[in-house]
Amino acid sequence: LSRQSFLTRQETLVNMCDERARMLQDQFNVSMNHVHALAILVSTFHHGKDPSKIDQKTFGEYTETTAFERPLTSGVAYALKVPHSDRKLFEKQHRWTIKKMETQDQTLVQDCIPEKLDPAPISDEYAPVIFSQETVSHIVSIDMMSGKEDRDNILRARASGKGVLTSPFKLLKSNHLGVVLTFAVYNTELPLDATPEQRIEAAVGYLGASYDVPSLVEKLLHQLASKETIFVHVYDTTNSSSPILMYGSDVIDTGLLHVSNLDFGDPLRRHEMHCRFKHKP
Numbered sequence: 001l002s003r004q005s006f007l008t009r010q011e012t013l014v015n016m017c018d019e020r021a022r023m024l025q026d027q028f029n030v031s032m033n034h035v036h037a038l039a040i041l042v043s044t045f046h047h048g049k050d051p052s053k054i055d056q057k058t059f060g061e062y063t064e065t066t067a068f069e070r071p072l073t074s075g076v077a078y079a080l081k082v083p084h085s086d087r088k089l090f091e092k093q094h095r096w097t098i099k100k101m102e103t104q105d106q107t108l109v110q111d112c113i114p115e116k117l118d119p120a121p122i123s124d125e126y127a128p129v130i131f132s133q134e135t136v137s138h139i140v141s142i143d144m145m146s147g148k149e150d151r152d153n154i155l156r157a158r159a160s161g162k163g164v165l166t167s168p169f170k171l172l173k174s175n176h177l178g179v180v181l182t183f184a185v186y187n188t189e190l191p192l193d194a195t196p197e198q199r200i201e202a203a204v205g206y207l208g209a210s211y212d213v214p215s216l217v218e219k220l221l222h223q224l225a226s227k228e229t230i231f232v233h234v235y236d237t238t239n240s241s242s243p244i245l246m247y248g249s250d251v252i253d254t255g256l257l258h259v260s261n262l263d264f265g266d267p268l269r270r271h272e273m274h275c276r277f278k279h280k281p
C-alpha cells in the first residue's frame, strides 16, 4: 500500500467515525434537552397546580405523541419522592404497594411480572414510578431507589440539578444494555446558586429516560449509507482500565483504528466511539 493511499484511507476512517460520533452525540443532546423540558412540565403542571393537571392518561398521551422529539430513548417515566412517613398514605391513595426492583430470582425481575415483585423493604425514602410512557409501563409502582444504578442517578441528579447518566446496565424487561438519564424535579424556584442540601430538600421527584443503546445505535447507523464499510463500537470508558462495551460486536483487526470522543453531557461519564474498516485494503 502506497503512503498516499494509506493516508487517504486513514482520512476516510477519521471522517466516517467523527461523523457518526457527532450524529450520536447530537441526537443524544436533542433528547436530553427534551427530557429536561418534561421535568419542567411535571414541575409546573403536577406540583405547581392544585389540583394537579397531570395524571397517567395525560402523561402517557403527551409522552407518546412527543416521542419523536427524544431520539434514541425507549421510554420516559416519572418517579415521586416519598419519605417513609408518607408511605402508608401514598399506598392507600394509589391502591398499590411500592415494589422492590431486585428479588432473589433475577429472571422474575427481568420479566417484570408485577405479582412476582416483592414490596419495597422499609427505607428512609422511596422513589416509586407514578407516570410512564406506554413503552415502559412495566416500571410503574417500582421503587427506583431499590436499584443501584437508578438510585445513584437519583442522588446525583437531585444534589446537582443537572441531567445525569448511569453506567451501562441491563434494563428491566429488556435483554440489552442501556443507560438511564435522570433530571430531578423541584417544588420551589431554587436560586441558581442553591447548595446541594437545598436541592436535596426541594426535590419532589425524578424524571428519567431509558436508552436501549444497541437497538437505538443500530437504527441510527442504519440511516447512513456505507454501513457495510466500517465496524462501530461504543464504549463507556469512565473507568479507563475496564471499558464497558455498549454497542458493537465481532472485533476484527484490520489494521487501522480511529477513536472519536463522545460527550453525552455528564462530566462524570466518559464515552468513546471506536471505528475500524471491515476489510483490509
Ligand code: WA2
Pocket: 077, 078, 079, 129, 136, 139, 144, 147, 150, 153, 154, 170, 171, 172, 180, 181, 182, 183, 206, 207, 208, 209, 210
Ligand atoms: N427506566 C426503564 N427501564 C429501567 C429503568 C428505568 N429507570 N431502570 C431499570 N430498567 C423514573 O430516574 C428516574 C427510570 C428511572 C426514572
